[in-house]
Amino acid sequence: MGIAAILFWFLSALTIGGAIMVVASKNPVYSILYLIITFFAISGHYVLMNAQFLAIVNIIVYAGAIMVLFLFVVMLMNLNAESEPPQKKRYLFFAGVVAGCSLMLVLVAALKSSSSQIQLVQMGSGDVGLISNLGKVLFTDYVFPFEISSVLFLSAMIGAVVISKKEVVHPE
Amino acid sequence: MLLTIDLAFVLEKLILIVIVVMSSLLIAMYATFGERKVAAIMQDRRGPNRAGPFGLLQPVADGMKLFFKEEIIPNFSSKFLFILGPCLAMLTAMMTGAVIPWGDKVHFFGRDISLQIADVNIGILYVxxxxxxxxxxxxIGSWASNNKFSLMGGLRAASQIISYELAMGIALIALLMVTGTLSLKTMVGFQMDGYWNIFKQPLGFLIFLICVFAECNRTPFDLPEAENELIGGYHTEYSSMKLGFYLFAEYINMFISSSVMVSLFFGGYDIPFVNDAHLVESIGVNWVALLxxxxxxxxxxxxxxxxxxxxWTIPRFRYDQLMNLGWKVLIPLSLFNMLVTGALVLLQQNNWHF
Amino acid sequence: MHNFKPWAAIEITSMQSLTNRAKAVDRRPMSLLERAYLPAIFKGMAITFGHMFKKRPTINYPEVTRPFSPVFRGLHVLNRDEEGRENCTACGLCAVACPAEAITMEAAERQKGEEHLYREEKYAAKYEINMLRCIFCGLCEEACPKDAIYLSETFAPANFQRKGFIYGKDDLLIPHPINEKEAYDKARGGRVTIKQA
Incomplete structure (x- = not known):
């Protein structure tokens, strides 16, 4: 086992453990903190694949911005077990379990039949994640999805502006 | 072959890390002293001058005082997060120093040792x-304090930092267009050969500077710890060295931000009007590195x-003014800066033909 | 005010200000330059930078002291004459004059062989001033017919206990002019004049 393999197993354990704790912890603030740990572990995986750019962007965007906003909202609402209304609808719980198991089944089936299981990742040798290669790929091969996603972001931004705009009250 | 590690390499990096961490702590210590002195002389006062010659031992005295103070952890706070807060502040403050090029290289024991802990190819993004x-x-510290004022401070900090990060990032993109690299070392190299980036990106620098002030929670953007509205904001409940960590982290952040600005816009370790190749020939690599x-x-x-x-000049912004400045002034301005820079770079690459 | 006319008072208060230092508040909307905010910031920063080179009014206190004003009234001193005899005769006029009732004393008769200690037949065996009560008005100094008490150029130092502020005779008496010449001159300062008999 090389140093990369040790790191891989460690990061994998950290990712999965963190993800489980996100669901399992009672306090939503702790859930978010575990989610941040999960993001860090995923960034570690990116670094192992020699994709530093993706790793750092993952940290900047997800851990640095989106999770801060999540934390912001959760802290502001002060959610905890006491303020939570009692969960009466038992069937929601069973529906969730069934949906989760089905998703797992689909994922396992899809991954099993795919050809990528032979060579899962290029450890430390791939250079797709480096910024210059990534830029070239994004602006040549994947330029259409890239632009589509930018339109999506634009519409989301406009939507946010429209929602947050003050209602103009006409005096009769 | 389990672990193949160049022991000398690890040792040299370890020594470098220790030096960088220690010196940034030392500089932060004396920055607190400098802050008080500067405040004093700008207000026609004398400032601390009792501890040691010229009051130079004042930061040591301050540190001792903080260490010996009683440590108070509020009853209803979550204890782990309460302690984690200042630790995280300190950790993130110290981590940035890893990618800053403090100098070119020194030559010891037949090895060229780079004066940068890690030359990552995405250095500035790491910062x-x-x-x-x-x-x-x-x-985390503010939430764990279980105190309304602390929480308000924390929320202010979050919204402020998120808002100003955008303008900062866009200002930086314009700079990256000009230099074409993300590595701080390469960027400094470009500036040593050509002009400093401040001459190419003056507006970008101004926006960056303002955003750095906001990111460091310094006046005029120190709303998270506004003492006359929030009793000290996020560190209201903190005492002893945990409070010291927060205050210390602020000064380390200031130093690191200054270093980043120097590397990005002011030529890093470049000595202006001096030809380094000649200097290396006359006095040797190590002395040049020191210079x-x-x-x-x-x-x-x-x-x-x-x-x-x-x-000590500008009063604090009001919260809505802060948000207006961030979203309605700085972001459009930095977008404009980015567009103009992009157009100019494109024109230059086409040899100024439309 | 020499041409003040009562019938013009309304006009004066409403139209004309008494000094020419008043400034009207400018409520015009800000110009573009003012809204740019940066010129004002640079102006402010120039002001603070200029203050770095101003003379500092603060002095390093224990090493450097400011001179007292010639009319300063500080801690009391019980005076002696040029031979070192106490002037005070415990007449009680100072205690009567004292508006804060800070002074108490007990009189005693001078015995044979004490002529070198006390100038007259009666002297103060006990003389106490409560410095917490004293308002340093100097009326005791004015009331004294024997030039025995005057207010010096020092002030009462801080103390941990209230009883430390009740100054007895050994705290108040000026040092002996012959035996402790230097201390006497220092305590005398430049103020007290010894009446020549």
Missing amino acids: FGVVSLGVYGIM HTFSFLFKAAFFLFLFMWVR
């Missing part, structure tokens, strides 16, 4: 990532002074 994490220290580091620290010290100068 960005770590800085964006800095807010967690404040947010370079001094040049770097001198520029960083100027920015530290600027931080203090602004603090």
Whole structure:
């Protein structure tokens, strides 16, 4: 086992453990903190694949911005077990379990039949994640999805502006 | 073959890390002293001058005082997060120093040792990532205090840092267009050969500077710890060395931000009007490296002074003014800057043909 | 005010200000330059930078002291004459004059062989001033017919206990002019004049 393999197993354990704790912890603030740990572990995986750019962007965007906003909202609402209304609808719980198991089944089936299981990742040798290669790929091969996603972001931004705009009250 | 590690390499990096961490702690210590002195002389006072010659032992006395104070952890706070908060603030403050090129290289024991802990090819993004994490220290600490005022401070810090990070990032993109690299070392190399980036991106620098003030929670953007509205904001409940960690992290952040600004816009360790190749021939690599580091620290010290100068000049913004400035002024301005820079770079690559 | 006319008072208060230092508040909307905010910031920063080179009014206190004003009234001193005899005769006029009732004393008769200690037949065996009560008005100094008490150029130092502020005779008496010449001159300062008999 090389140093990369040790790191891989460690990061994998950290990712999965963190993800489980996100669901399992009672306090939503702790859930978010575990989610941040999960993001860090995923960034570690990116670094192992020699994709530093993706790793750092993952940290900047997800851990640095989106999770801060999540934390912001959760802290502001002060959610905890006491303020939570009692969960009466038992069937929601069973529906969730069934949906989760089905998703797992689909994922396992899809991954099993795919050809990528032979060579899962290029450890430390791939250079797709480096910024210059990534830029070239994004602006040549994947330029259409890239632009589509930018339109999506634009519409989301406009939507946010429209929602947050003050209602103009006409005096009769 | 389990672990193949170049032992000498690890050792040299370890020594470098220890030196960088220690010196940034030392500089932060004396930055607190400098802050008080600068405040004093700008208000026609004398400032601390009792502890040691010229009051130079004052930061030591302050540190001792903080260490010996009673440690109070509020009853209804979550204890782990309460302690984690200042630790995170300190950690993120110290981590940024890893990618800053403090000098070119020194030559010891037949090895060229680079005076940069890690020359990552995305150096500036690393700085960005770590800085964006800095807010967690404040947010976690403020929430764990279980105090309304602390929480208000933490929320202010979060919204402020997120808002100003955008403008900062866009200002940086314009700079990256000009230099075409993300590595701080390469960027400094470009500036040593050509002009400093401040001459190519003056507006970008101004926006960056304002955003750095906001990211460091310094006046006029120190709303998270506004003492006359929030009783001290996020560190209301903190005492002893945990409070010291927060205060210390602020000064380390200031120093690191100054270093980043020097590396990005003011030529890093470049000594202006000096031909380095000639200098290396006449006095040797190691002495040149020392001069370079001094040049770097001198520029960083100027920015530290600027931080203090602004603090004792400009009053604090109101919260809505802060948000207006961030979203309605700085972001459009930086977008404009980016567009103009992009157009100019494109024109230059086409040899000024439309 | 020499041409003040009562019938013009309304006009004066409403139209004309008494000094020419008043400034009207400018409520015009800000110009573009003012809204740019940066010129004002630079102006402010120039002001603070200029203050770095101003003379500091603060002095390093224990090493450097400011001179007292010639009319300063500080801690009391019980005076002696040029031979070192106490002037005070315990007449009680100072205690009567004292508006804060800070002074108490007990009189005693001078015995044979004490002529070198006390100038007259009666002297103060006990003389106490409560410095917490004293308002340093100097009326005791004015009331004294024997030039025995005057207010010096020092002030009462801080103390941990209230009883430390009740100054007895050994705290108040000026040092002996012959035996402790230097201390006497220092305590005398430049103020007290010894009446020549």
